[in-house]
Each structure stands twice: as C-alpha cells, then as structure tokens.
Amino acid sequence: MIVKIEVNSKVIKAQKGETIMSALKANGIKIPSICSMKDFTPTGACRMCVVEVEGSQGLVPSCSQPVNEWMKIKTHSPQVIKARKTIVELLLSNHPDDCLYCVRNGSCELQALAEELNVRERRIMGRKNKYKLDHSSPSIVRDPSKCILCGRCVRVCDEKLSVFAIDFVNRGNRTIIGTAYNKDLNFSSCINCGQCIMVCPTAALFEKDSLPELEDALHNPEKTVLVQYAPSVGVTLAEEFGVKPGKDISGLINAVLKKIGFERIFDTSFAADISVMEMTSELLARKNKKENMPLLTSCCPAWVKYVEQLYPDLLPFLSNTKSPQQILGSVLKSYYPEISGIAAGSIYSVAVAPCTAKKFEAQREEMTKKGISEVDLVLTTRELAKLIKLYGIDMNQIEPEIADDPYGMRSSAGKLFGVSGGVTEAVIRTMPHVSGAREPSRVKYQELRGGKGKKEAEIRIGKTTYRFAVVSGLSNVLPLLEDIKAGKCEYDFVEVMACMGGCINGGGQPVGSDENAVKARMKALYSIDEREIIRFSHKNPKVNELYNNHLGGLPGEKCKSLFHTTYSARKVLL
Ligand code: SF4
Ligand code: SF4
Structure with a gap:
C-alpha cells in the first residue's frame, strides 16, 4: 500500500511499513549510516541516520523507524546535521589519525563522513586508541584501534556465515571487537573468508599484505x-x-x-x-x-x-x-x-x-x-x-x-x-x-x-x-x-x-x-x-x-x- 509523507516540505510516496531511510533512498535522498546494512535487521545503534520527525521527542533513527501516512520529516535541518557531525567528531576523538598511512585511505567511510559533514577542527579531545595489531591469521589483520564499533563485522560473521568468530568484548569505553577468550584471531573459529573486511567501514580489518614479499621475488x-x-x-x-x-x-x-x-x-x-x-x-x-x-x-x-x-x-x-x-x-x-x-x-x-x-x-x-x-x-x-x-x-x-x-x-x-x-x-x-x-x-x-x-x-x-x-x-x-x-x-x-x-x-x-x-x-x-x-x-x-x-x-x-x-x-x- 502506498502512503504519502512530507519530506523537507515536499510530498513523496512511500510503501506502508518501509523504513524512513528506505523511502528516502527510493526518492533520491541519501542518509548516512554506519551500522546499517542491506538485508540485515536495522538496529539504529550508531544514530548517524537520525532525522527530525514532527511530533517526536528527539531525533529519530531513520533506518529502523517505519513511515506513517503524512509523517513530516526533515532530513538535513541544522539540528540533524549538528547531531551527525557530533557523532563523527566523537568517533574521531580517539581514532589514531594516521590516514596518510592507512590501507583504507581514500576508501574509508569514516573519512568520507568527516568530509561530507565538513568536520574541519578537532573539538572533542579523547585518549587515542592504542591496541596491538593482530597479525596472527594468514589472511586477515585486525587493528582494533581503528574500530568504530559499528558491529557490521559481527553481524556478517554470525548472520551470513554462522561462524561466530568475533563479538563485542568488555564494556563501556573498553569495548572492542574480539574473539573467544579475547585470543588472537588464529585461535578462533574464523574461516578466513574476509567478509568482515568487505563490510568494515574503516581499516580495523584488512587482508594480510603480500606485496612486499612479491616485490622481493x-x-x-x-x-x-x-x-x-x-x-x-x-x-x-x-x-x-x-x-x-x-x-x-x-x-x-x-x-x-x-x-x-x-x-x-x-x-x-x-x-x-x-x-x-x-x-x-x-x-x-x-x-x-x-x-x-x-x-x-x-x-x-x-x-x-x-x-x-x-x-x-x-x-x-x-x-x-x-x-x-x-x-x-x-x-x-x-x-x-x-x-x-x-x-x-x-x-x-x-x-x-x-x-x-x-x-x-x-x-x-x-x-x-x-x-x-x-x-x-x-x-x-x-x-x-x-x-x-x-x-x-x-x-x-x-x-x-x-x-x-x-x-x-x-x-x-x-x-x-x-x-x-x-x-x-x-x-x-x-x-x-x-x-x-x-x-x-x-x-x-x-x-x-x-x-x-x-x-x-x-x-x-x-x-x-x-x-x-x-x-x-x-x-x-x-x-x-x-x-x-x-x-x-x-x-x-x-x-x-x-x-x-x-x-x-x-x-x-x-x-x-x-x-x-x-x-x-x-x-x-x-x-x-x-x-x-x-x-x-x-x-x-x-x-x-x-x-x-x-x-x-x-x-x-x-x-x-x-x-x-x-x-x-x-x-x-x-
Ligand atoms: S574472516 Fe569471515 S569468519 Fe573470520 S571473522 Fe571475518 S567474517 Fe568471520
Ligand atoms: S571492526 Fe570494522 S566492521 Fe567491525 S565493528 Fe569495528 S569498525 Fe565496525
């Protein structure tokens, strides 16, 4: 069933029951998100996709909220932009900031979001993440310092592969993505498929670099x-x-x-x-x-x-x-x-x-x-x-x-x-x-x-x-x-x-x-x-x-x- 919603003062059509994000996408409006992935149940965890909905208390995550007839939505109001920008600034506050040396330089979603939201100064100072790199796997390298805890890797490993090799470990600001008993990846049930790399927005996961060895040969x-x-x-x-x-x-x-x-x-x-x-x-x-x-x-x-x-x-x-x-x-x-x-x-x-x-x-x-x-x-x-x-x-x-x-x-x-x-x-x-x-x-x-x-x-x-x-x-x-x-x-x-x-x-x-x-x-x-x-x-x-x-x-x-x-x-x- 088709319903009508008002987006940024213009009337658009949407399918009843679909999420705000999906309706906006179908009408050419892109909303940024860090945690959501196609074919996965949305969690609204990262809050990057928030929009203003008339009559709602606070901002609403567009990835999980369904549309209602004549819902009035603002996708890029000053309040929305400020909220999204603050999320990126918080994520950057403890990030290692070594973009020039990073394997995802130019293809990092966090970098792209900072650019898109015009983040030009460091307003929030946090303690830089410092975790050791996990080189134990013959295929995958983990760099928890660059992880922004979006959870995409965990979901793909669990829901698409049923491997359950990685999960959130610890609590609060000590939370990281780790393996069973927090051991190196090589000891885990990881099957080296690399699907977690495909969904990771940053260089927290990447393949083992074989180019130096090839150059030698x-x-x-x-x-x-x-x-x-x-x-x-x-x-x-x-x-x-x-x-x-x-x-x-x-x-x-x-x-x-x-x-x-x-x-x-x-x-x-x-x-x-x-x-x-x-x-x-x-x-x-x-x-x-x-x-x-x-x-x-x-x-x-x-x-x-x-x-x-x-x-x-x-x-x-x-x-x-x-x-x-x-x-x-x-x-x-x-x-x-x-x-x-x-x-x-x-x-x-x-x-x-x-x-x-x-x-x-x-x-x-x-x-x-x-x-x-x-x-x-x-x-x-x-x-x-x-x-x-x-x-x-x-x-x-x-x-x-x-x-x-x-x-x-x-x-x-x-x-x-x-x-x-x-x-x-x-x-x-x-x-x-x-x-x-x-x-x-x-x-x-x-x-x-x-x-x-x-x-x-x-x-x-x-x-x-x-x-x-x-x-x-x-x-x-x-x-x-x-x-x-x-x-x-x-x-x-x-x-x-x-x-x-x-x-x-x-x-x-x-x-x-x-x-x-x-x-x-x-x-x-x-x-x-x-x-x-x-x-x-x-x-x-x-x-x-x-x-x-x-x-x-x-x-x-x-x-x-x-x-x-x-x-x-x-x-x-x-
Ligand atoms: S490589 Fe595959 S099995 Fe290993 S952690 Fe990533 S998604 Fe899971
Ligand atoms: S390792 Fe990558 S995909 Fe997994 S939670 Fe961290 S940033 Fe997200």
Whole structure:
C-alpha cells in the first residue's frame, strides 16, 4: 500500500511499513549510516541516520523507524546535521589519525563522513586508541584501534556465515571487537573468508599484505615468477579503476601482469577444468558404490575449514579433489619444469584470488610436497590493483594479450567456477563424457543460476537421475548439514561457497560493492560462457594433452598424487 509523507516540505510516496531511510533512498535522498546494512535487521545503534520527525521527542533513527501516512520529516535541518557531525567528531576523538598511512585511505567511510559533514577542527579531545595489531591469521589483520564499533563485522560473521568468530568484548569505553577468550584471531573459529573486511567501514580489518614479499621475488634473479589468476578476477578488477561492474578485462590482465614482470601468465580456469574431470570421476565412483553421498565440493577453502572445525563427522563427504588454485600450483611445480625447461627449484608460484581464505589454503601443510608449497603467495583482487598502481601502469593505454601456453587455455565451464552454481553446471556438462552416457541436449542450467542462497536441479544422465544442490552464504547450508548427519539428505552433489553469490563476491574483491555489482559480475561470467566455443571442461585440448602425455588418463595414481588431498578435524576456541 502506498502512503504519502512530507519530506523537507515536499510530498513523496512511500510503501506502508518501509523504513524512513528506505523511502528516502527510493526518492533520491541519501542518509548516512554506519551500522546499517542491506538485508540485515536495522538496529539504529550508531544514530548517524537520525532525522527530525514532527511530533517526536528527539531525533529519530531513520533506518529502523517505519513511515506513517503524512509523517513530516526533515532530513538535513541544522539540528540533524549538528547531531551527525557530533557523532563523527566523537568517533574521531580517539581514532589514531594516521590516514596518510592507512590501507583504507581514500576508501574509508569514516573519512568520507568527516568530509561530507565538513568536520574541519578537532573539538572533542579523547585518549587515542592504542591496541596491538593482530597479525596472527594468514589472511586477515585486525587493528582494533581503528574500530568504530559499528558491529557490521559481527553481524556478517554470525548472520551470513554462522561462524561466530568475533563479538563485542568488555564494556563501556573498553569495548572492542574480539574473539573467544579475547585470543588472537588464529585461535578462533574464523574461516578466513574476509567478509568482515568487505563490510568494515574503516581499516580495523584488512587482508594480510603480500606485496612486499612479491616485490622481493620479482626482483630476485634466482626466481622465475609464474602467476595464475582466478576465474572471477577478470570480471571484478576493472572496478578498482573506476569502471562500472561487469566488465571482463582478462586480456588486459594478461598484458599488465607481463608488464609487471611475471615470467608466465596462466588462467586458474584451466585448472578448474581439471578439477571438473577429477570431481566428476569422484562423484560417479561414489554414486556407484553408494558411499559418502552426497559429495560436498571442496574448492572453497573457507567452507573446508568450516567443516573441519564444526562438522568433522562430515569430512568423508567432502570431495578430496584440490581447489583449482592448488591443482595449477601442483602442475607448475611438478610437470611444468619438464616441458618448459625452467628449473623446478627456481619456480615461485603466485595466485591472484578473489578471496582471503586462499592465502590460508596456500600455506596448509596438505598443500606442500616435501615442505615446498605448491603456491608460494596469494594476492587478492584488491592487492593486484594496488600492484598495478604501484607500477604506474595506465590500464587505458595497454592492449589486451592472451595468457601463456599451455595453461592459459580454458573452457568456459572452468570460467564458471567464479559464480555460485558454476562448479555444478561444469560438472553436469562433463558427467555424460566421464560416465559414457549420451550428451544431454542442453548446456545451460538456469535453475542453478541467480543470487538465491540455495538452488536445486534434478538431471537425468544416461539411465540415472542425479540431484544437485547449490548453496552460497554458509548460514544457508546448516539445514542441509543436519540432514546429512541424520542420513536424510537426498542430494548426490552439493556445491558450497562460503560467500553469497560465490567467488565474484569473495572477501578479496573490491570493497563497497552492492548486490547490483554482484549481479553485473555474474552476468559478465555467463555472457563469456554464451560466447565461448569450448564450453565443456573435457573438450579443453590442453587438459586432454596433460592427461594423455603426463597423467596416464583419468583416474590414475598420478592424478591422485597431484590433484587430491585429505582434510582432518581442527580444534579451535569456540
Ligand atoms: S574472516 Fe569471515 S569468519 Fe573470520 S571473522 Fe571475518 S567474517 Fe568471520
Ligand atoms: S571492526 Fe570494522 S566492521 Fe567491525 S565493528 Fe569495528 S569498525 Fe565496525
């Protein structure tokens, strides 16, 4: 039902029951807020979004107050501006004030609010926050001194991920965001997903900086630095350079990585094609034996850690196929030296990933051979953007190039790994080939696409009907996990990605992206698939060359040693 309200002396229309903030937004009036987030119940805790409502005592938080017919609202009266400005001044009163050295300089919401509200002098003096930095996690750095206690990180970790790694600890002016027993993050149940970084308005949370180590490697004459970049990075990196979401710049990424000095540029989607071959064969074998069904995907390292910590009983259900990043890392340090003439010992393998958990995955003991990591260093999409800026490369002045042979070639099925549902579509496309059944008439599985937290499909391949489920956002997987535990799950294959929408919305992607950006990224990956000639992993000629020339076919002992792993229960402080 539509109601009329009066805003700044003008009549506007609103939906009955919607909040004042939402009605104002729909009418082009932006109200600042620190604690509110789309799709989360508003709390009105930060009071930054206050407005004047005629007849109300005091100012009203617009994020939680619903509109009423003929409500009279003032959004930017002197009283409102003064209240908002005082909140920012209070937040700044104990802030470290090191903006020039801060990782979020230029993208900090607190900085932007101070500018927007014309804060030009320090009127409120407080004691500066001084907390030690928490560097314990391989992925995330915490700087509690910069925390403004908005609570967004806590809510995303609890409500979207059901991890509950962080919370408010202490009281009054000693309140901080901490972990269980206030220990370092590494001891907590944190799964390194980085979704808290994505919502943090300041630099209280940020990814571990891998650029100094990369610089050392790039300038070390004894190292040959090879790089792979993940399927989703091609459709998100451009946003860091002010381009609207949804632009595929994979060709430019190849060119820019060469300019920076990487010796060879490879596409992780190639390894996603291998992952499809391996996972499909694993699925069919388990289905035949009626063993450990459903098969749970394991390409998302945050999800794998979640199972290790909270559902160790379900570890046998996880696929033992490594993630594409680790598969390519493994190939680059084993077979690639044979065909390239590059000394194995000199190879320094870098991966650009959409995800902070990939930094954790690369340093797992299971991902090493004789103490040597398959992947030496992981950069996020954001870090790659910083590297490009550091090298002074003008993205508008370079021409696209192709990735290097042989691991630059991919099918678009491999590319779909960047989006929730993509792994499943890729596996379905390859199942008839591996099982010897007739190819189905369709390539596209619309029911597995889109932004829903859970999607399903039932597909007949040969004489067998298979049931697939796709879940993104870990809180959506809980009912399914309980069903598996109770032996009630009817699916054969379950794809799980920790982040909503999959890697295109990973914790290493550009910050400040909204659901429209995620939709545009999704669309970009699907349109790459529409245009592609090779849309099946098993039709990638370079994948077949690798299986025929080196691996001795599928499945085999060599595949097992290079592409498969095991996971085990992990103890954390809860
Ligand atoms: S990285 Fe993910 S799991 Fe860890 S604290 Fe942040 S949101 Fe929670
Ligand atoms: S760490 Fe960041 S997101 Fe979390 S409460 Fe502090 S400022 Fe907010």
